[in-house]
Amino acid sequence: MILADILLIWYKKNKRNLPWRNTKNPYHIWISEVILQQTRITQGLGYYLDFINTFPDIQSLALAEEEHVLKTWQGLGYYSRARNLHFAAKQIVNEHNGIFPKEYTKILKLKGIGEYSAGAIASISFNLPFSAIDGNVLRVISRLYGIEDPINSNEGKIKIKSIVNELIDKSNPGDFNQSFIELGALICKPQNPDCDICPIKEFCFAFLNQKQKDFPQKNKLKKPKNRYFYYIVINLNNTNTFISKREKNDIWKNLYDFPQIETKEEIKDDNILIEKIKNIIITDTFIINKIHLPVKHQLTHQTLYSTFIEVSIDENIIINNTIKIQLSQINKYPFPKLIENFIFNKIISH
Numbered sequence: 001m002i003l004a005d006i007l008l009i010w011y012k013k014n015k016r017n018l019p020w021r022n023t024k025n026p027y028h029i030w031i032s033e034v035i036l037q038q039t040r041i042t043q044g045l046g047y048y049l050d051f052i053n054t055f056p057d058i059q060s061l062a063l064a065e066e067e068h069v070l071k072t073w074q075g076l077g078y079y080s081r082a083r084n085l086h087f088a089a090k091q092i093v094n095e096h097n098g099i100f101p102k103e104y105t106k107i108l109k110l111k112g113i114g115e116y117s118a119g120a121i122a123s124i125s126f127n128l129p130f131s132a133i134d135g136n137v138l139r140v141i142s143r144l145y146g147i148e149d150p151i152n153s154n155e156g157k158i159k160i161k162s163i164v165n166e167l168i169d170k171s172n173p174g175d176f177n178q179s180f181i182e183l184g185a186l187i188c189k190p191q192n193p194d195c196d197i198c199p200i201k202e203f204c205f206a207f208l209n210q211k212q213k214d215f216p217q218k219n220k221l222k223k224p225k226n227r228y229f230y231y232i233v234i235n236l237n238n239t240n241t242f243i244s245k246r247e248k249n250d251i252w253k254n255l256y257d258f259p260q261i262e263t264k265e266e267i268k269d270d271n272i273l274i275e276k277i278k279n280i281i282i283t284d285t286f287i288i289n290k291i292h293l294p295v296k297h298q299l300t301h302q303t304l305y306s307t308f309i310e311v312s313i314d315e316n317i318i319i320n321n322t323i324k325i326q327l328s329q330i331n332k333y334p335f336p337k338l339i340e341n342f343i344f345n346k347i348i349s350h
């Protein structure tokens with residue numbers, strides 16, 4: 001029996017029962033693929049169900065306010081993916097009469113859909129013979145064939161893609177793609193792969209040569225850059241606060257946070273910090289109630305250190321580029337996870 005057939009039999013017996021595995025609806029497959037690109041299945045499942053429940057079809061997503069989409073996505077991170085989903089839903093309504101396109105090249109033209117997602121949707125929903133190569137597939141193929149090119153290099157990716165294209169089961173490309181992804185998630189894990197129970201071990205270069213630790217090879221990524229945020233959390237009589245919308249092309253675009261100071265280095269001198277706070281709230285009369293310990297938050301290419309500073313000020317003050325909201329309404333706005341955690345732990349629960 002050939003490798004792809006053995007893997008398919010294993011997949012049918014061992015695949016996890018997940019809602020997007022029981023459908024060919026391209027909208028559902030699309031949402032699941034975008035959510036799972038960044039999240040573990042246990043966390044992603046709740047978001048998937050919530051998202052589908054809130055926006056049950058392409059039309060409802062296209063018609064939604066962006067803030068509603070971001071609020072539903074809140075906590076998942078990579079907010080550009082939610083904005084792209086929203087944009088692409090409008091593209092489908094405007095350019096394809098609201099019907100998900102069935103051709104690979106047209107799927108690939110939708111905003112935010114790259115080769116992986118296009119391949120997954122085309123193969124699972126429309127039975128088209130396109131590969132869907134995610135990190136799991138890169139790792140499995142690299143071990144299986146002893147690919148020495150780094151899997152995050154163009155050479156490595158091209159080599160692996162051509163191998164998958166040779167192997168792909170044209171009669172059942174959706175299950176073929178998912179079987180490799182599932183093997184990578186359940187058996188051929190990044191650390192300590194379970195080779196003893198692997199259904200394709202007899203084909204595997206890394207296993208036969210006991211070189212599992214040597215694959216996959218990866219180029220070292222650039223060191224993430226540090227950013228220091230100082231959030232000014234104004235508490236007006238336990239009733240109101242100020243928040244601002246992040247409108248620049250930066251992380252968390254169109255989400256909200258508190259008025260803030262950003263620096264490239266940590267501010268170690270309190271006098272400098274106080275001067276900077278004055279520049280934001282444009283008054284000398286304020287009281288710093290508490291400076292919280294910095295919270296470290298790791299993004300893919302950035303390390304954020306965020307310090308929340310609780311400040312009391314005069315009731316009538318206006319702060320540029322912010323909106324004054326009632327604390328009781330704070331849950332209506334989409335916030336990055338980091339800010340949401342602070343709001344929940346320090347504001348709402350008190």
Ligand code: SF4
Nearest residue numbers: 188193195198204207
């Ligand atoms: S034998 Fe081991 S290294 Fe090879 S594909 Fe299976 S789990 Fe991965």
